[in-house]
Amino acid sequence: MTTEHFVLHVNGVDMQVRDSWLGESLLDVLRDRLDLLGAKGACEQGECGSCSVLVDGALVCSCLVMAASAVGQPIVTIEGVSPRGTASDVQQAFVDAGAVQCGFCTPGLIVAVHDLLDRVPVPSEIEIREQLAGNVCRCTGYGRIIDAVQQVAVRREGGA
């Protein structure tokens, strides 16, 4: 197989990717070559959102993005959402609101919720449902996740 050497800019750091084969997904490169295991693979076809990351500010399913195509663009993964060892307001709200059960969908959802609240600071319930519809959760039925998102929106609004 033809292999490539390139650099990805992940969570503010340049990371060397060696011997990647062309066509390797960003998800696989993050997980298997860069040891960033936070993004999860659950469907491999962009249906479930478990692998959500930001590439150049856009929310994407990393399983559908070729790693080599993300060269030169800032990438933010769950590991870059908050400083190491800390929890963002969204992360803490997920824990407090009971939005986490098995937790497999959670990293992708956290990235997606940060993205949503950055764009729409006070989303309506239907906006939350629509904007997060690309992230599947099999455990919670979504009720506590919506609660967590609303709690963060209210708190940010109050603090603004």
Next chain:
Amino acid sequence: MSTIDVDIDIPIGTGTRHGTIGTSPTRPDGIAKVQGAYAFSSDLSADGCLWGATFRSPHPHARIVSIDLSAAWKISGVQAIITAEDVPGQMTYGLISQDQPVFAADVVRYVGEPIAAVAADHPETCRRALDAIVVEYEVLAPLLDPEAAIDGGHPPIHPDGNLIRHQRIVRGDTSVIGDVVVEGTYEIGMQDQAFLGLEAALAIPDPGGKGVELHVATQWLHEDRHQIAACLGLPDDAVRLSLGGVGGAFGGREDISLQVHTCLLALRLGRPVRIAYSRAESFLGHVHRHPATIWMRHHATTTGEIVKIEARMVFDGGAYASTSSAVLINGITHTQGPYRCANAVVDGYAVRTNHLPCGAMRGFGVVQACFAHESQMDKLADACGIDPVEIRLLNAMRTGDELITGQPVLNVAPVEQCIRSTAALPMPPERDAETDLMTMPGGAGRTADSGDIVRGVGWGVAMKNLMYSEGFDDYSTARCRLADGVATLKFATAEVGQGFITIAGQIARSILGVDEVVLDNIDTQVGSAGSTSASRQTWMSGGAVDAACRSVRELLFAHVAAAHGLDPLRLAIDETDVVDVVSGWRISVADATAGIELDETVEYRHPATEDLDENGQGNCHTAFAFVAHRAVVDVDPELGLVKVVQIATAQDVGRALNPLSVTGQIEGGIAQGLGLAVMEEIIQIDGVIRNGNFTDYLLPTFLDMPDVVSTLIEIPDPHAPLGAKGVGEPPCISSTPAIVAAIRDALRQVDGVGKPLDRVPVRPSDICL
């Protein structure tokens, strides 16, 4: 809620200290999970680890003529290729009967059946090796009709025969004929657990190959170990299992999937091996919810009182037995639902076919029975001219009533309260000009013409057995150590997301008066906890943790009494102190345990259950929980589209040890019930799965799930440790028939007739054609 006086010494509402029973502390693994730092089984690796992959049958039924591995061996990086010839121990496994081969050797019986496994340096190398394996098949006629498995119309597809189990229930006066008789035949499609965390395992062999350590996402470590060890030809204690982070389970991890293959490859190579399934492989690699066909005939008085039920149930178990025989018993013993019935004749069959193997999924046979009996209750209400709620109240089971198996229901049975409390919950607002099109049937497609949308309301009520049945000794073990004011708990209870690790700490804090609880690794270095299934861990492992903590508390009281010249019988825990209840003398638990260690291990057992006799009579179940659901739906009759607007529910939980966790179980279970009602089905055509991926197998998203309004019926059950019933399964049982009843109600408003909708999931074509 009302309470009854039972011998449970931690009354509801008294748990005010944070982190104790009745409060909702956060999950101990919550922060790691939101940070993406929690290690799921698919995240595990080891130095020098190789990748494994599985070669599977493309045919539902075929004879293996030859297997040629030579081309695969030539691929650089391939380290091992194993087939049935390489299984050193028992060639088959299974939860109840060991009828499923580790690798098919002579015959394949379903599409996806493993034939070989490879290990290589990279997943891509594995894929190329799988492509290079050449198997010659003699294709055989598949058995796809469950009736042909019953009537002998198809030759046996397995040495054990095509009938996995037949059981009758005959109760009371079977000659009774009701004034009103309604009947129907109902079908339930094959549902997938669709846990997000795909099957994955890491096996690390001991030096010299005398044993192996397996990190795996499973529901039952000790049963896995027992089945794996038998196939490896090793004693149980040479196989050590540790729970890899579990990304959901819902029944789909109760059976062996990749466990034996991973261990075999690791032992063969003397190197760590990991296997991780893809989604497509996962659809083939675990058991599913049984498709079923259920005929029921209800006899009632003109006023709607049920006098007899007749039923015939056929569960398609697929190629191997798994838990089909137990699923069947759950189905037929829940024929009546949560209603009194004195007379019954039920015939139940679990059969083998060349479909995908079926086994446990949340609700375990009761989901299928409930769709039928609740559809029947609505037919009966209609035939008697009674409101659907009234007919359910009229027949509602109470504590002390006997089931059609003759078993008395000794648990709290608040069926009437579940129904009335559900009915009292607010209805959703009516649609108006302000209603967002996104929330109407068709959603983002914006196809709805609001003038054509019809709203319907439907009901479903369910009974669900808790724990295992028919004499099975499904005990649970827990160890508690108390030292320097810190409690350490050890158990093998599989945490699959449900939150047992949260309530285990709550129990210890309540019983021992400690704030800090350390949870030891979940592995086989302690006795079995039984399976995380059958809504049993809160009761069973909760009971074990409770009992272990109480045993340690007795040691603590004896120690404090001896040290301070007190009567141990006068000591109690008050907040975080040991107190003499007579004198008021007190010492903190931390001070009382400074420098000592108190250590107890306890096995908790529920009362023994019995087998059913040839007439299906016997006290086969352990305990029961109840629930009611009311669904409100909007239907677009022309396009056949449905939007579930609201689910209201009141659930009998005994007592909510962690109310937030219980709410999570209720909402999550309802999502799966909604999925079965209108979205989810594995489609097999000629024995071949056609939608084994998340593009074609539809899961409820944020937009599909409605508001859920719920209330907990908290009447502590005197038979349950801490009064708490399991809560996981009931939400997904009667939510399905409630939604379908609501769709029927809407369609009847359109033309005065409606549609039978006797099959789930309800498809658009069932509504609009």
